[in-house]
Amino acid sequence: MIHTSSTTDLKRKLDNMTDTYTPPKIWKWDKESGGRFAAINRPIAGATHEKDLPIGEHPLQLYSLGTPNGVKVTVLLEELLELGIAEAEYDAWLINISEGTQFSDGFVNINPNSKIPALADHSGDTPTRVFESGAILLYLAEKFDRFVPAVGSPLRAECLSWLFWNIGSVPFLGGGFGHFYAYAPEKYEYPINRYAMEVKRQLDVLDQRLADNQYLCGDEYTIADMANVAWYGALVSGVLYEAGEFLEVSGYTNVVRWAQQIQQRPAVKRGQRVNRAWGDENKQLPERHSASDFDAKAKK
Numbered sequence: 446m447i448h449t450s451s452t453t454d455l456k457r458k459l460d461n462m463t464d465t466y467t468p469p470k471i472w473k474w475d476k477e478s479g480g481r482f483a484a485i486n487r488p489i490a491g492a493t494h495e496k497d498l499p500i501g502e503h504p505l506q507l508y509s510l511g512t513p514n515g516v517k518v519t520v521l522l523e524e525l526l527e528l529g530i531a532e533a534e535y536d537a538w539l540i541n542i543s544e545g546t547q548f549s550d551g552f553v554n555i556n557p558n559s560k561i562p563a564l565a566d567h568s569g570d571t572p573t574r575v576f577e578s579g580a581i582l583l584y585l586a587e588k589f590d591r592f593v594p595a596v597g598s599p600l601r602a603e604c605l606s607w608l609f610w611n612i613g614s615v616p617f618l619g620g621g622f623g624h625f626y627a628y629a630p631e632k633y634e635y636p637i638n639r640y641a642m643e644v645k646r647q648l649d650v651l652d653q654r655l656a657d658n659q660y661l662c663g664d665e666y667t668i669a670d671m672a673n674v675a676w677y678g679a680l681v682s683g684v685l686y687e688a689g690e691f692l693e694v695s696g697y698t699n700v701v702r703w704a705q706q707i708q709q710r711p712a713v714k715r716g717q718r719v720n721r722a723w724g725d726e727n728k729q730l731p732e733r734h735s736a737s738d739f740d741a742k743a744k745k
Contacts, residue, residue: 485545490557496549500567501536501734508538508552509562511721513619513675513685514578518562519733520671520716521582525589526736527712532568533589537719537733579612582668592668600662607661607669610650615676617643627686641692644680648697651677655699659706670707678704715739 474488500506505522509515525533540546540561547559556563556576564581566573566588575584583605586593594600622640625633651673654661661669676685681701683689695701707713718730718739730738 485542485548490553490559491548492550492553493545493548494550496546496551498549498551498555498565499536499538500565501538503534503536503734504566504568505533505535506538506565506567507535507562507720508540508555508564509720510540510542511717511719512561513615513679514560515562515720516675516717517578517672518564518581518585519719520675520713521585521592521668523712523716523719524671524710525585525591528591530589530591533585534735535733539720539722539731541722577612579608579672582608582672586668592666592671594662594665594667600665603662604665604667604669607654608672611669611672611676614647618647618676618680622688623686626688626691645692648677648681648692648694648700651703652697652699655703660703666707670703674704674707674713678708682708 498506498508507518507522509518511519519537522533522535540552540563542561546552547556547561552563553559555565555574558576560576562576562578562581564575564584566575566584575581583593594604617640622637622644625636625640629636651661658664660666661673677700679685680692681689681694681697681704683694689695708717718728719733720731721729722731723729732738
């Protein structure tokens with residue numbers, strides 16, 4: 446039997462799927478790992494190159510990408526502007542993580558963790574940096590006293606609980622399920638089953654909460670909803686990892702109702718477009734510097 450290089454490679458991959466992995470005593474970084482994002486994954490922190498970040502005319506400077514974590518922040522900023530809060534005007538600069546922009550010294554100075562989103566607030570005497578999506582949501586909500594219940598209110602505890610539930614749960618959805626289902630070089634049954642089970646459990650947690658509540662904090666729309674709908678709303682809408690059928694998301698009817706209701710808000714529709722540079726061109730707005738950018742994009 447003649448073996449071509451392609452059949453040999455296939456056989457090796459099939460053999461590897463049945464092999465067990467014995468970890469060495471000391472792990473060493475000797476090859477790229479991470480599937481689609483292998484080129485930007487590394488076990489060390491810090492800058493790889495020098496490059497200043499651009500600064501626009503508004504006090505709030507956002508450096509981000511239109512992924513779920515980035516959408517959390519742009520939706521909140523657009524909701525604040527929808528209320529007529531002019532001080533919430535912002536510049537949103539695109540950070541292309543596939544090109545390693547997040548490893549520039551300018552970005553690392555704002556977020557030493559080299560992850561989007563990152564915010565610089567220039568409204569004070571010295572700039573204030575805020576990184577991690579949950580921290581940015583809380584910072585902005587408190588700064589403008591909107592979309593977060595007042596200190597001392599029982600609803601505040603509920604809001605923060607669901608906000609940080611999101612921060613703790615999403616890694617299982619994105620880094621766990623999303624990676625092994627959509628991005629890993631090969632698909633393996635064990636990790637996909639493990640994380641699919643956990644994501645369905647999370648959806649059930651949300652579904653039960655929303656069975657008797659319009660929003661996660663009852664009748665009040667808050668940053669907890671913005672954080673969670675960016676991930677789980679996208680998931681039940683079938684656009685995240687294209688996993689809607691696999692996870693039978695239509696069965697979580699309360700989550701679907703909640704997501705559809707929030708996604709119809711004008712500010713949410715705008716926020717979902719900001720820093721998006723792929724997919725339907727009508728839903729893209731790679732950079733945003735004023736409200737007129739949305740109209741200008743629509744006229745093109």
